[in-house]
Amino acid sequence: MTRTVFEKPDAIALVAEVFRELGYEGASMSGITARTRLSKGSLYHFFPGGKEEMAAAVLAHVDAWFAAEVFAPLERDAPPAAIARMWDAVDAYFRSGRRICLIGAFALDGTRDRFAAPIQGYFQRWITALAGALVRGGVAPGMATPLAEDAVAGIQGALTLARALRDDGIFARLLAQSRARLEAALATAP
Amino acid sequence: MTRTVFEKPDAIALVAEVFRELGYEGASMSGITARTRLSKGSLYHFFPGGKEEMAAAVLAHVDAWFAAEVFAPLERDAPPAAIARMWDAVDAYFRSGRRICLIGAFALDGTRDRFAAPIQGYFQRWITALAGALVRGGVAPGMATPLAEDAVAGIQGALTLARALRDDGIFARLLAQSRARLEAALATAP
DNA sequence: TCCTGAATAGACTGATTGGTCTAGAGAAGA
DNA sequence: TCTTCTCTAGACCAATCAGTCTATTCAGGA
Numbered sequence: 001m002t003r004t005v006f007e008k009p010d011a012i013a014l015v016a017e018v019f020r021e022l023g024y025e026g027a028s029m030s031g032i033t034a035r036t037r038l039s040k041g042s043l044y045h046f047f048p049g050g051k052e053e054m055a056a057a058v059l060a061h062v063d064a065w066f067a068a069e070v071f072a073p074l075e076r077d078a079p080p081a082a083i084a085r086m087w088d089a090v091d092a093y094f095r096s097g098r099r100i101c102l103i104g105a106f107a108l109d110g111t112r113d114r115f116a117a118p119i120q121g122y123f124q125r126w127i128t129a130l131a132g133a134l135v136r137g138g139v140a141p142g143m144a145t146p147l148a149e150d151a152v153a154g155i156q157g158a159l160t161l162a163r164a165l166r167d168d169g170i171f172a173r174l175l176a177q178s179r180a181r182l183e184a185a186l187a188t189a190p
Numbered sequence: 191m192t193r194t195v196f197e198k199p200d201a202i203a204l205v206a207e208v209f210r211e212l213g214y215e216g217a218s219m220s221g222i223t224a225r226t227r228l229s230k231g232s233l234y235h236f237f238p239g240g241k242e243e244m245a246a247a248v249l250a251h252v253d254a255w256f257a258a259e260v261f262a263p264l265e266r267d268a269p270p271a272a273i274a275r276m277w278d279a280v281d282a283y284f285r286s287g288r289r290i291c292l293i294g295a296f297a298l299d300g301t302r303d304r305f306a307a308p309i310q311g312y313f314q315r316w317i318t319a320l321a322g323a324l325v326r327g328g329v330a331p332g333m334a335t336p337l338a339e340d341a342v343a344g345i346q347g348a349l350t351l352a353r354a355l356r357d358d359g360i361f362a363r364l365l366a367q368s369r370a371r372l373e374a375a376l377a378t379a380p
Numbered sequence: 381t382c383c384t385g386a387a388t389a390g391a392c393t394g395a396t397t398g399g400t401c402t403a404g405a406g407a408a409g410a
Numbered sequence: 411t412c413t414t415c416t417c418t419a420g421a422c423c424a425a426t427c428a429g430t431c432t433a434t435t436c437a438g439g440a
Binding site: 006033038039040041042045046 | 416417418419
């Protein structure tokens with residue numbers, strides 16, 4: 001019998017795709033084993049806490065990606081470049097709306113209470129980092145947070161509409177509108 | 191033994207709240223019977239097709255409410271009044287973000303494929319009706335659809351953020367921003 | 381008053397669930 | 411080569427799942 005050896009990061013990425021496709025409750029252990037080709041033995045070896053630990057690991061994995069590619073640049077780099085990078089990263093990550101935001105989906109799900117802290121932390125940090133970049137870019141502090149909230153909400157809404165309408169163009173169209181609003185705010189800033 | 195008699199519309203409303211709370215996959219029959227206080231006998235009497243028929247009835251019920259309270263007025267009434275009514279209806283229906291959009295949640299869920307047609311129809315009609323009202327209000331046809339898409343996406347995103355952040359104020363704040371954008375577009379229209 | 385049929389309650393069933401456990405494969409160091 | 415330890419395979423388990431079925435309760439018409 002051939003033995004394919006995985007490492008934990010591989011397992012997390014595979015499991016993430018299953019949760020993305022089926023949702024937390026919809027992803028049964030048999031569904032996960034079938035799609036990932038990982039046996040129950042492997043899965044429980046990597047995630048002794050079972051499904052809940054798998055989901056927590058997946059959320060942490062997504063959060064880490066955004067922290068490195070989006071949040072940290074927003075907190076660190078020059079505002080216009082960091083914000084431009086954010087839009088590009090978002091479009092690439094969500095594959096023009098064909099991929100969903102697991103953290104957003106979990107927020108709407110019955111799963112919300114179980115993972116409240118990481119879900120809240122992810123969005124909170126995103127909004128705070130973006131608002132901070134806007135302020136550093138010259139936007140009035142009182143305007144920065146509403147603008148940031150609007151941009152993040154716009155992205156989540158765009159993902160919902162892209163999935164609902166199965167329209168490949170709408171995600172990019174909506175992103176372009178949100179992006180233009182932020183750039184207009186930066187352009188009129190002192 | 192006391193016998194509490196329900197009618198189908200009552201059953202639909204009760205079941206809708208359970209799906210809202212637990213999601214489609216997360217709502218087991220025992221969970222539904224426990225929360226609605228309807229026995230399996232009653233449930234399968236009203237919905238012989240089981241869970242799937244329950245969910246379809248619930249989606250149709252939500253769609254009918256929006257059709258009557260939002261879409262038809264947008265298609266029929268004077269644009270500024272109809273659009274104002276839309277914002278008020280949305281804020282009231284979603285209870286300032288404490289209630290979620292079942293149709294939006296199903297769109298992100300693994301349930302999406304099962305209910306693709308009603309989900310797509312709901313959002314499509316909303317966007318078309320709103321864009322039509324904007325055009326009748328003097329907005330350039332080329333601008334109306336992007337504006338309408340942006341408004342509907344903004345509402346869905348606001349629901350996601352309200353749930354994720356557990357912030358009672360953010361939903362109203364985001365709605366006010368989207369509303370102001372539409373009103374600005376109408377005000378500058380000829 | 382007796383029917384009829386809609387509505388209800390909940391025991392029951394086979395399939396599936398999340399999770400456990402044993403057996404063994406294979407890589408790495410001694 | 412032998413030993414050790416990580417990882418894999420999948421049989422197995424109790425609990426729960428969606429769905430069926432029978433018995434019963436009522437309300438309304440005849």
